[in-house]
Amino acid sequence: MIENGDIQNLIDAYGESIWAVDTDLRLIYFNAYFKEDFKNAFGIDLTRGMDLLAHASREVSDFWLPRYQAALSGKRVSFTFKENSLRGNKYFRVNLNPLEENGTLKGVSAISVDITGEETARRLYEAEQRKAQQYLEIAGVMFVALDSAGLITMVNRKLCEVTGYTKEELIGSNWFSMMLPEREREEVAAVAEKLLRGEIEPVEYYENTILTKEGFERIVAWHNTLVTNEEGVIEGHLSSGTDVTEQRILEARLKEREEFFKTVADYTAGWEYWMSPDGSYLYISPAVESITGYTPEDFHRIPGLIDKIIHPADKELFKHHKKTVSPMHDPVDFRIITKNNTVKWIGHVCRPIYDSRGNYRGIRASNRDITKRKCAEKEISNLLREKEYLLKEVHHRIKNNMATLVSLINLQLETVKGEEAKSALLEIENRIRSMLTLYSTLFESGDFEHVSLKQYLGTLVDSIVGTFPEAEKITVYKKLDNLNLPVKVIFSIGIIINELVTNAMKYAFKDNPAGHLKVGAVLTGNSIQVSVEDSGNGIPDGVDIFQSEGFGLKLIRLLTKQLQGRLELDGKEGTKITITIPLEKKK
Structure with missing residues (x-):
């Protein structure tokens, strides 16, 4: 007991x-x-x-x-x-x-x-769990834990925000049937089951679509890890995910835009390229092969290929051009030697590229095959030189013919007895001289479209006055602006000056062989004032220059009308006739 x-x-x-x-x-x-x-x-x-x-x-x-x-x-x-x-x-x-x-x-x-020991350990464990949960709650990514049956055992706040579900709605629910679109549900669930059985290696990263509570789809990038017990048996898996929906949509749009611009560039007839700051190519259009014979891959593979195919005579030109590239850089033409050893002309234009932050991104260049244009330009240049030569030859022959006419008239003057006939021949000679002077000026200048007013009229006045015996007694004053005028206009002005100077020399100084003659052609506003003034006897009574049937005065009035000019007479002291000619014709 x-x-x-x-x-x-x-x-x-x-x-x-x-x-x-x-x-x-x-x-x-x-x-x-x-x-x-x-x-x-x-x-x-x-x-x-x-x-x-x-x-x-x-x-x-x-x-x-x-x-x-x-x-x-x-x-x-x-x-x-x-x-x-x-x-x-x-x-x-x-x-x-x-x-x-x-x-x-x-x-x-x-x-x-x-x-105490057990409880302390338990409380520490629970504290760590709470701390881990707090970390999960404030994390910027989604967290979800599934058991071996695919049931949700843990979610964080971010996943609830993205999906619209509460924790109470999610915990204990089947992830695959609740969160995945029907089209992906069976396949993803089957893969997850194989993972849990250890039949396939786990995938650390993958993307798939999940459904929100309202039925919208979101693309999530997941990082995954398997959860095992102390014996190494897989009990579930833990995943962290980032909502990449907007990023993938933006990437798709950017890819679509990139494909659009690439298509535009690829189907241009020109050879386009984008060269990075280090000299490598970011893009080369397929048209490069039809122009140079080299493929885009050749340019990527062979460093400095573009410099190697430049024609030796143009290498320095292209080298200088590359050093001076600027946003306002002028285009440059140069020759290349193609893969099959033919020479082609290239029209090249380029400009530097900067991103939105001002960082230099390289050079964007466009190249066109201008070989046909260059050949046409060369042919045109040859034709123009030939035309210029022929034109000079024609003017030379005309000048010689007119000089011959003047000589013939002078011979005729020596045989003519009557003063009236002599006067008529002299007038004809002076008119021919005005044309001869014009042709001489054209021939000497080499410009067959414009003539210097000062050079032409100065020579013409001296030539006309020099044909009269009393020329030494007449003082000639010339006020001529240095203007380049079209041949058609200056030809008419030359005829008018010829008639006015000839009349002055014939009639103004009959009673007084000494005097002066003033010839002017000056720019006034948008017009030219042509004037001839003498200190002679003045126009006789009964002579109306605006109605006279004399050939010379009729010719002056006709040419003035053709030039849309205005004829004025001042007879107070001697005679002064002024013609105002507009430079631009009235519409």
Whole structure:
């Protein structure tokens, strides 16, 4: 039989605290461990019959009393208790059992197991879990954990924001049937099942489509890892995902735009290229092959190929052009030697490229095969030279013919007796001289479309005056602006000057062979004022220059009308005739 002393020895030998109280919560028995724990907690030595809660605080009493009362009502009570002892915080798992003797409730027996280490570890684990969850909640990416059946065991706030679901709606739901479009559901679920069985290697990164609560599709880039237990058995997987929907849409648009511009560039007839700052090509159009014989791949493969195919005579030109590339750079023409050793002319234009931040991105160039144009230009140039030669020859012959006419007229003048006939021949000679002077000026200048007014009229006036015997007694003043006028206009002005100077020399100085003659041709505004003024006798009474039937005056009026000019007469002192000719014809 076990005696009471033996029972006490057994209780004391037990490694945890054991005690019992009666129905008034007074100690019936306790072991050494409980005595030590009590003293550490309250600094009091235990004795039998002591009221166990008499020395406890109100907070401790309020915690223990209802649990003792529950045990005194016949219930088994189990709970965890935190003790703030002198040695620090300790955790105990306490079991309270009704204490009966012969069917009569005598009190409560209790056993307390120190679980401080276990509880501390559990609380640390839970704290780490909470911290990890907080990290997941504030993360800018989505997190989801699935078990081996594909059920959602964990999600973070970001995934809820993207999908529109709450955590309560997601936890416990099947990920594949709830979140994937029907077209992908079966395939993705089958792959996930094989992964969990270890039949295929896990994929660290992939993209797929998920459905939001409202049924919209979002493209997500996932990073995945398998979750295993201590034995290495796969229990599920954890995934982090980024919503890349807008990025993929933008990439698709950019690709479409890139393909559009590439198509435009590829189908141009010209050879287009984009050269980077390091001299490599970012783009070369396919047309390069039809122009040079070399493919785009040749230009990518052979460094500096463009410099190598430049014609030797044009290498310095192209080298200088590359050094001076600017946004306003002029085009340049040069020759290349193609792959089959033919020479072609290239019309080249290029400009530097800068991005939106002002960074230099290289050179964009366009090249056209202008060989046919160059050949046509050369042929045209040859034809123009030939035409110029023929024109000079024609003018030379005309000039010679007119000089011959003047000589014939002079010979005729030597044989003519009548003064009227001599005068008529002299007028004809002067008119021919005006044309001869014009042709001489044209021939000497080499410009057959425009003539210098000053050079032509100066020579013409001297030539006309020099045909009269009294020329030495006449002082000639010339005021001529240096203007280049069309041949048609200056030819008519020359005829007018010839008639006016001839009339002045014939009639103005009959009674007074000495005098002066002023000839002017000056620019006034947008018109030319041509004038001939003499200090002679003036126009006789009865002569109206505006109505005269004389050939010379009729010719002056006709030419003035053709030039849309205005004829004016001033006869106060001598005679002054002014003709104002507009430079631009009235419409």
